[in-house]
Amino acid sequence: MAVDRDQVLRSAAALLTRKSTATMDEVAKAAGISRATLHRQFAGRDALVRALEALGIAECEAALDAARLDEGPARDAVRRLVRELEPAAALLAFLYTENQLFEGEEQNAGWTRIDERIAGLFRRGQRTGEFRIDLTPPWLTEALFGLLASGAWAVSEGRVARNDFTHMIVELLLGGALRREES
Amino acid sequence: MAVDRDQVLRSAAALLTRKSTATMDEVAKAAGISRATLHRQFAGRDALVRALEALGIAECEAALDAARLDEGPARDAVRRLVRELEPAAALLAFLYTENQLFEGEEQNAGWTRIDERIAGLFRRGQRTGEFRIDLTPPWLTEALFGLLASGAWAVSEGRVARNDFTHMIVELLLGGALRREES
DNA sequence: CCTGAATGAGACATGCGTGTCTCACGTGGT
């Protein structure tokens, strides 16, 4: 009776994040439904990944909105953004590596908009003099996603405590590894 | 005749870095040999990936040696390390994502040693007071590989100029995005 | 010139994931 599509999507995301080559049968079992029903919800593996991508984009944009990127100091906006993005980090890490496979096809327009909003935040920080100008906004955006993925993986491997996730990423991204003389 | 095994490995690395799902047949064609010969050199796809992993480990350790990690200020050692690692970045990016698949099996001991050497460098920097102590060496190591992979991908996508590769990674890793008042 | 080793081309069987279909079962609504 009306399988909870969103619930299926969540469990699929949780499984594929750990094992990106999981079979449709494994995905179905993980969701507690049969392969037939899974296939009734998502036409095929490709459709499933696309749905996951749409979910990732939606969560990203929700985080972007919740972080109020254009309010206050840019550095604080970055902190809020990473904090909001944390719950979606594992899914984003999966999609980040999965995207390498879509080499031929053009990527979903949603990512372009998200990249643009984040790059805009970094540009704002550069304009106000908060951020250095020798690191380009596109690179900072790329690095943010890369660190998000690394962080998610490090947490799942037990190399970083889950509670430190946001702190590790934000501090490295903003402050770097060097000690600062001034505060 | 005696097919140049190392040459085959290099071209396989170059191809798989761009298209991680490439067929054995595609790998063979890229190397300019037949699938039969490729299979005579590497028992199967698994053996090929393992060989690639061994190559990546070897290049990493060579870079580690060339960077002389225990000489001079730790920050300079990090700069040398990234510079030495740059040629191998694409291969490492491939292996970095491929490693997610080896979930069940234990990872190659070579990576453990490499991780340990790099983490040791960060620990040394913390001891000398160069690096902040709230970012753990394992996380900095993980972040270094993550940024290396992000950088390699950004370059191949044209989002970052190839010449800026080392600078972008080193500066972000060491200094972060914030402008520093003092030099 | 001859022999042998290595290579390329292709055929062939196999395993695996996938997509599709059918049918029986259980549940909810009428």
Place this chain on the structure above:
DNA sequence: ACCACGTGAGACACGCATGTCTCATTCAGG
């Protein structure tokens, strides 16, 4: 109680990459 709908289970064929094998060809060395 009856009917309809969604579901689970399984069978089936297909596509595709893989692994293995054979055979002709080519090139190097004796």
